[in-house]
Amino acid sequence: MGPRQRNSYVRLPSAVLCLTVLVTLCLGTLAEGDDVCSKNSPASCAECLRRGPQCAWCAEESYVEGSASRCDVISRLQENGCAASQIQNPASATVISQGRPLSSTGSQTGSDVTQVSPQEVRLSLRPGDSAQVQMQVRQVKDYPVDLYYLMDLSKSMDNDLQNLKTLGVNLINKMRNITSNFRVGFGSFVDKTVAPYVNLAPGKLNEPCGGCAPVFGFRNVLSLTDQAEEFSVQLGQQQVSGNLDQPEGGFDALMQTAVCNEKIGWREKATKLIVFASDAPFHSAGDGKLGGILTPNDAKCHLDSSGTYTELNNLDYPSVGQLIAVLEERNIQPIFAVTGEQIDIYRGLANMFSGAIAETLAEDSSNVVFLVEDAYKKLRSEVRMQAPNVPEGIELQFTALCLDNQVIEGAAECKNLAVGDTVAFNITVKLAECPQDGGELQFSLNPVGFGDEMKIKVTTMCSCDCSVDAVPDSDQCSAGNGTLECGVCVCNTGRYGQTCECNADSVEAVDETKCRMDNATAVCSSRGDCLCGQCTCSARQDPREKVWGKFCECDNFSCLRHDRLICGGRGTCDCGQCVCESGWTGEACECSARTDACISENGEVCNGHGTCECGKCKCEDNFAGPTCEECPTCPGKCEGNKGCVQCQAFQSGDVTDVDCLQCPFNVTMVDSVDVVVDDPETQLCRFRDDDDCLFTFSYGKGDDNSLVVNVQRTKECPPEVNILPIILGIVAGIVLIGLAILIIWRVLLYLYDRNEYQKFEREQQKTKFSSDINPLYRETTTKFLNPTYGGNK
Incomplete structure (x- = not known):
């Protein structure tokens, strides 16, 4: 092993692991057994097992419960007289069924290379119990790499194609410097050949643009091969084509490349890469309706012998979710090499995949060799775990054991790795609840981009061994009115009571006084039926929701919620109260008990200016920021040092x-x-x-x-000012302003007087008095009229 390899993971011996589990179980028994197991005495052994891994069941028929319960911790059952041979307490177990050691180097086929150990683990788990498995991962040297170059061949990519024809050999040589076991393939795409994606005018399908090839959707030009010369030859024969709208049909090409395993030539054990080169956005599910294509994509292979996609115009484009599921299932990692105008779109798309990279492609693809090399190194510089098919009822928790003894709780990845480095992951597998159909659960864990995986098979222990010896129609159950199972009677339909002594039609069956809690008016808390003085709780529509208790007062779904999840998804709901996981507190398990997120750069909690509550800093007045390092109203260091x-x-x-x-x-x-x-x-x-x-x-x-x-040393002082010129200037200014005001006033007064005189002159010229009306004129004679004179002259 080379000097770069640093095996800093921590391998837990099986004995230590078992001891740890035993100690955990013992502590759990002391802390929670008395309450969880015996509370509201479960009616069956299977129900007792579901209470928790610390709970045991006494299957002895003569066991007198009294104040005790058949379901309790082992010590209490033995104290109450239950024989050890009659105690049902199945123990969880871990068995490594396949554990080949890790390989150091690769091989031509990769079939005999092991990068993950162990390869298969079998667990036997009780409900609520968990087991820890350690998985080692090593990126071996010369591991097989299959790289498929998927290129947009619309007219706008003409320059890119010409450059790729010359850079193809360089790309192969670069990858062979990284790994000698390298194969490369090539495919091209444009879009669907129906309107409105392409021009359907006569002749345009065969020649959509000057010197262009006929329109096509996707074509597998070259299956994966180790012949570099063939790759160069095929590239040299390619021609661009054309379409009308900007988005391209790249999703069709990605889907066919991923699902056509045999035609593309993917090797089972190889790092599978698809370089998706384009300068345009993509069509996705639903866009096919524009062209009258309504049938959803079936995620199946439809390539003919020539590598042409035959269902191009019959099936809609794939959805993003379909592509993610298919590529992750086949462990194929896409590298989106797109131009700067589209990089934001494809980075958002890459973030949806568990292992994908989006890089900026030059306008003429001149940097494609560098991009592929750099993207491959980024993918190989980290190990990220994924579990794509975890069944319902199984919960996983990861702890990464990375280089330099770095232990990262809750992390499923290690970064800054080199080929040959070995890291490990502690995976805690918990059976949160029993599956409806029981039996065995199976799922896989694998590092993103690796061809290896670890299979985990979980045998659920949701029933007791004593149930195999059940006696139907037992005489001990009121003369055959029930089945004697694990020491208790399981009554037939219509019969109730500890020994099935009560008939639902009898008078005592309708007595509801014993079914009301604390003199409440509701019978069985309105969540069950009272039969023979006992509450039979109603089943819920959701099988995961349970109601129990003497008066049906308890459930596992009415606890407080946080982020729309019961107990914030970080605890279990037990009779209306949240039982939080380790590291979480609060009524809804909404508060983290960890304070590492509150540590500021100076090492203090909340920078010494606040308190850490729920994993976040609650800052004092004037302070703000994630760790109370900001204080907008506080004086700065300049102000603080000034004095x-x-x-x-x-x-x-x-x-x-x-x-x-x-x-x-x-x-x-x-x-x-x-x-x-x-x-x-x-x-x-x-x-x-x-x-x-x-x-x-x-x-x-x-x-x-x-x-x-x-x-x-020297200050910057303002120059001395001569005050006398300033004063004289001010006085002179005042005098000048006064004189100007007087002059302006006198000019205005002169203009006013002149205007009034001219007005008088104009009025005088208009006056022309006649002599008969001039009041100053008097004639020399005077006439008198005698009114009494009769008009004789």
């Missing part, structure tokens, strides 16, 4: 001489303050002193991490 700088350097400011001696630093006087721009630890400060002069200083950290304050 000490003034008193030490210039004997000024508000700091007294006594307080000046307590300053945490001593200033250094320099001719000029220099600050390194790229150094975030130093900062330049400028303030105005008492004499109205600017002083400058800088602060930073020295080699010994102490505070260093440099003060510029």
Whole structure:
């Protein structure tokens, strides 16, 4: 093993693992057994096992329960007289059924290479119990790599195709420098050949653009091969085609490339890569309706002997979810090499896959060799676990054991690895609940991008061995009215009671007084029926929801929720109360008990300015930020150091001489303050002193991490001002302004008087008095009229 290999994982010996499990079980028994097991005495052995791994059942027929219960911890059952041979307490077990050691180097086929150990583990688990399995992973040298280059051949990719024809050999040589066991294939795509995706005018399907090849959907040009010359030949024969809309049918091509295992030539044990090169977005499920294609994609292979996709215009585009499921199932990792305009779209798409990368492709694909090499190294630099087919009722928890003795709780990945490094993962497998159909559960764990996997087969112990010896129609159950199973009677339909002594039609069967809790009016808490003085709790529509208790008062679904999950998904609901997992607290298990997320850069909890609650900092007044490191209203370091700088350097400011001696630093006087721009630890400060002069200083950290304050020796004072010219100027300005006002007033008054005189002149010229109406004119004679004269003249 080379010097780069660092086996820093922790391998737990089987004896230590068993001891750990036993200690855990014992502690669980002491802490929870009395309450969980015996509470609301379960009616059957199977129900007792579901209470928890610490619960045991007494199958002895003569066992007198009294104040005790048949379901309890073993010590209590023995104290109450139950024989050890009659105690049903199946123990969980772990067996490694296949565990080949890890390989150091690869082989041509990869079939005899082991990168994951163990390969198969068998677990026997009781409900609520868990077992820990350690899985080792090593990326071996020269592991087989299958790389399929899937290229958009629309007209806009013409330059890219020409470059790829010259870069193809370089790409193969680069990959062979990484692994000698390398195969490459090539496929191309455009879009569906129906409107509105392509032009259906006569001749346009055969020649959509000048010098273009006929329109096609997807074509497997070259299956995976180790012949570099054949790859170059096929590339040289390719021509671009054309379509109308911008999005392309790349999803059709991706699906066919993934599902056509034999035609593409994928090897079972190989790192499978698809380089998806395009300069356009993609069509997805539902877009086919525009072309009248309504049948959903069936995720099956439809390539003919020439490698052409035959169902192109009959099946809709695949959905993103379909592609994710298919590629993860076949352990194929896509590398999206797209132009800068589309990179954000494809990065969002890549984030939906468990192992995918999106990189920016140059406009002419000139950097494709570098991108593929870099993307492959990124994928190989980490090991990320996935469990794509975990059955319902199984819960997994990971702990990563990475290089340099790094243990990461809750993590399922290790990064910064090199070929040959070995890491490990502790996987805790818990049987949260029994499956409806019982039997064996099976699932796989595999590192993303690896051809190896670890199979885990779980045998569920949800029933007791004593149930095999059940006696139907037993005389001990009221003369054949029930089945004697594990020491208790399981009554036939219509019969109730401990010995099936009660008939549902009898008078005592309708007595409901014993079915009301604490004189409540509700019978069996309104969640069951009262028969023979006992509550029979009703079944729920959801089989995972349970109701139990003497008065049907308990359930596992009415607890508080957090993030829409019962007990926040971090605990179990027991009779309306959340029982949180380790590391979580709160009424809904919403609060993390860990404080590592509250540790600030200086190592203090919440920077010393808050408290850690629910895994988050609750900051004091004026402080904010994830770890209370921000204080918008607090004075900065410049402001905080100002007083000490003034008193030490210039004997000024508000700091007294006594307080000046307590300053945490001593200033250094320099001719000029220099600050390194790229150094975030130093900062330049400028303030105005008492004499109205600017002083400058800088602060930073020295080699010994102490505070260093440099003060510029000279201040920047404003030049002295001659006041006399200013005063004379002000006086002259006032006089000039007064004279200007007087002149303006006099000019306005003159203009007004002149206007009034002209108006008078105009009125005088208009006046022309006649002599008969002139009041100043008097004739020399006067006429008199005698009114009594009759008109005789």
